Amino acid sequence: MTAKRTLILLRHGQSEWNELNLFTGWVDVRLTEQGKGEARRGGELLAESGILPDVLHTSLLSRAIQTADIALDAADRLWIPVKRSWRLNERHYGALQGKDKAQTLEEFGPEQFQLWRRSFDVPPPPLDDASEFSQVGDARYEGIDGEVPRTESLKLVIDRLLPYWDAEIVPDLEAGKTVLVTAHGNSLRGLVKHLEGISDDDIAGLNIPTGIPLVYELDENNAPTGPGRYLDPEAAAAGAAAVAAQGKKRLQQGVSAIRRGLVRRGRAAPAAPPRGRCPPPRRASRPSRGRRPSWRRRPRGPRTARGSGSRASRRPWRRPRPSSCRSAPSRRRWRAVRRRRHRRCGSRRRTSDPGCGGVP
Numbered sequence: 316m317t318a319k320r321t322l323i324l325l326r327h328g329q330s331e332w333n334e335l336n337l338f339t340g341w342v343d344v345r346l347t348e349q350g351k352g353e354a355r356r357g358g359e360l361l362a363e364s365g366i367l368p369d370v371l372h373t374s375l376l377s378r379a380i381q382t383a384d385i386a387l388d389a390a391d392r393l394w395i396p397v398k399r400s401w402r403l404n405e406r407h408y409g410a411l412q413g414k415d416k417a418q419t420l421e422e423f424g425p426e427q428f429q430l431w432r433r434s435f436d437v438p439p440p441p442l443d444d445a446s447e448f449s450q451v452g453d454a455r456y457e458g459i460d461g462e463v464p465r466t467e468s469l470k471l472v473i474d475r476l477l478p479y480w481d482a483e484i485v486p487d488l489e490a491g492k493t494v495l496v497t498a499h500g501n502s503l504r505g506l507v508k509h510l511e512g513i514s515d516d517d518i519a520g521l522n523i524p525t526g527i528p529l530v531y532e533l534d535e536n537n538a539p540t541g542p543g544r545y546l547d548p549e550a551a552a553a554g555a556a557a558v559a560a561q562g563k564k565r566l567q568q569g570v571s572a573i574r575r576g577l578v579r580r581g582r583a584a585p586a587a588p589p590r591g592r593c594p595p596p597r598r599a600s601r602p603s604r605g606r607r608p609s610w611r612r613r614p615r616g617p618r619t620a621r622g623s624g625s626r627a628s629r630r631p632w633r634r635p636r637p638s639s640c641r642s643a644p645s646r647r648r649w650r651a652v653r654r655r656r657h658r659r660c661g662s663r664r665r666t667s668d669p670g671c672g673g674v675p
């Protein structure tokens with residue numbers, strides 16, 4: 316009888332760039348607090364279901380390593396052996412690395428966006444070596460066979476992942492170990508495609524949620540005995556839908572903000588004035604049409620001589636500022652204050668006097 320082979324796939328928790336909706340690829344960003352919580356929950360799900368990993372395989376990217384550490388800690392399995400490989404890294408997103416998904420969708424249109432993001436064999440344009448988001452020269456990739464990628468399609472990811480699957484993961488499974496692979500949205504999509512025999516077209520519809528363990532039981536040929544099973548199916552469905560909607564979601568928010576007049580196309584929203592400061596005085600010009608808005612109406616009251624035709628009355632009425640915003644004391648009042656202070660020290664000098672307590 317062959318030993319039971321259990322494989323657990325875990326996508327890292329929410330990363331800082333997931334939160335910002337940026338294409339990430341090989342850029343080494345960390346987990347957010349939410350991502351750490353997802354990783355912890357992932358570990359708790361493993362412990363609750365009694366599926367405890369014996370060995371861990373991770374990519375060389377910090378977000379996957381952090382996720383594995385937190386999940387294993389929650390499952391009380393921090394001590395298991397660990398193997399790391401660049402072959403489990405996220406897909407290199409080429410020149411899209413560091414770009415906003417919503418803006419990319421808006422700039423290039425849904426067809427091109429989907430082609431770069433979810434097609435099987437179309438890589439985005441290559442990333443320039445001089446880019447701040449390039450991994451050329453990164454010490455962690457010194458030992459890799461071949462060159463650091465400048466861009467990858469899902470097909471290229473599968474091509475570099477399968478040798479690792481065959482050489483490192485399968486032997487652990489065949490030894491009867493429960494294997495945990497902590498990796499990324501696209502490297503795991505590639506592995507699931509291979510395991511479930513998903514077609515090149517259908518793989519476009521597969522999205523993997525962050526931080527929820529996906530469990531496979533494998534037969535003696537290392538083929539799944541059934542479909543993968545998420546340990547929290549409801550959260551997984553919601554998470555996968557959220558991944559699928561990335562780009563669109565922000566764009567939608569952006570579009571509705573534009574419609575509501577909050578943001579002008581291509582310009583940042585005007586910054587709100589800092590709290591506690593006086594708002595800039597409004598220009599009290601007469602509105603062009605219709606009735607004056609209530610805040611511009613003159614206060615009701617008896618008409619005085621001043622109010623009937625003097626220069627002051629012709630000035631457009633300004634809404635009084637709240638008392639907290641009143642300006643500094645007038646010059647006359649300020650002179651009086653200074654005189655009172657000087658009386659104390661007997662000086663008539665305008666400049667500060669060491670004996671008089673620093674009158675300006």
Ligand SMILES: O=C(O)[C@@H](CO)OP(=O)(O)O
Nearest residue numbers: 337338339340405432500
């Ligand atoms: O940006 C990325 O590297 C990946 C995963 O976060 O994004 P996507 O889901 O768009 O392939």
